[in-house]
Amino acid sequence: MSDTTIIVQQVINGLSLGAMYALLAIGFTLVYGIMELINFAHFNVFMIGSFLGMWALESLGLSGQSQMLTGFALYGTLAFAFVVAMLGSGLLGVAIERIALRPLRGVAGTTGMITTIGVSYILFNVVLLVAGADAKNYPNPMPVVQWKVGGATFDLRQLLIWVVSLVLMIALQLFVSHSRLGKAMRATAQDSEAARMMGVDVDRVIATAFFLGSALAGASALIFGLYYNYTSFLIGYSAGLRAFTAAVLGGIGSVTGAVVGGILVGLIETLGGQFIAVRWTDVIIFSILVFVLVFAPSGLLGRARPTKS
16 A cells, blocks of 8 residues: 555544544533533543443344444434434533532632533443443444545445534534524623623523533444444543543634544544554644643634633
8 A cells, every 4th residue: 555545544534533523522612612611521421422322223123243224224223323322412411511510600710620520420430330341342234335535445434424523513503603592602602691681591501502512422422433333431531532632722612623623633643643653642642732731722713711700
């Protein structure tokens, strides 16, 4: 395989990973943009979303060794799994906000962020007790379909990732830009007190942000399971830290920045693993996180602003 083919292949892989990280990073950036809160429970909302998607597929009679599906059976199965993973994750995000974070809304400082760390550990250990510590073989109903692109291989799973991610990102952008609730979210992000005085239901806006961000994490989690053919109670931290890096790199609080950051992190992971060493990819990615936090805390597309607390 020539160097050009290798680069093309790793770019394809990197874009696929980047799309997953972007969906997960948007959840961080939606919540931070409105509340200036880093929601570390988001890591394990993603992890639970992968289990919800797996259980949805298993409820249809699929298993890790299931027969591949085609046509409407495939589309219906995937649609059902996405609805279950996204709806379940979204409702979990709303429950976290309502039960753990809303009572602390008026408390200044890092109390909210520390609370999300505690919630994250609760979710982590609940899944560990319920599902066990072993990695689960993910049901994958997708047939093996491949195309050649400049000598590199592009398959149906990667096409699914790109299409689903693009559709969800465009839908979110249209919702935030044109819907009444989306405009309320933008107003709350700029000044929550002024928005409240203008009649905006801030509690509803914040709950919506948690629902949308967590639902996108659920979609990303199902894509992760279909792409890697496994899930585990540990996946939240590995994928979540990369998505958090993507959000910071792009500019936490900026949806467009989260997408750009996710794609960059995905490309860094695949190209770095190919041309440097796989064991060095974490060092590279998290060195970028430290560098951005120290020298450019507003990221590539974010903008510095005074804190609301």
